[in-house]
Amino acid sequence: MQNNIVILLLSTCPLLLRVFTKVSGHHSQADFAVRGKEPKDEVQIYTWMDATLRELTDLVKEVAPEARRRDALLSFAFVYPTKTGHFTVKEVGKTFSYPNARRPDDGSKALGTLSFEIGDYLDVAIL
Template identity: 75%
Template sequence: MEDFAVRGKEPKDEVQIYTWKDATLRELTDLVKEVAPAARRRNAKLSFAFVFPDKNGRFKVQEVGKTLSHANGRFDDGKALAELGFEVKNFFFS
């Protein structure tokens, strides 16, 4: 959460993706792999989370799923953002 404590100073390796609520974590994984070499490693595991401010303006991190770089159908690949409760504009992964 420290990485998101100051708005405008998010992690340098942040990836911004503009997508639809029906996108799956597998689709997002494939998009991330296009721009992040580390995500292309055969054994790479991607963890997805929603990062958003709470009522007091402090950022909260809500983990929503995991995927493997080269393994379709495992973990949370088929989960769509809408099904995970996606409502905010910014979506971060680590």
């Protein structure tokens, strides 16, 4: 009897994505001003750079009941340090909780194509 060993080589490694959610709007830059004192509403997700905003929407819906509403709109923003060391919050796309052909959104955009960098945070406003 012969044992076969399969080795899978990945061209990209998974990353730990720190996701912060907030109902009614994004967190402010001041909320991220001190390392270790980020907002408490954090979810950590292991994902890849090719994860789309639609895939991330579905993951947020699992942990945030407000995101499951039929009329919920999720606004995604990257949180990253500037050259001066202060954090900035930059909106990068929006998705509907339940998309349809009449309401196109940014669900097909991937983290990597939106200039996400390892170490950035993801802030999700549930509107």
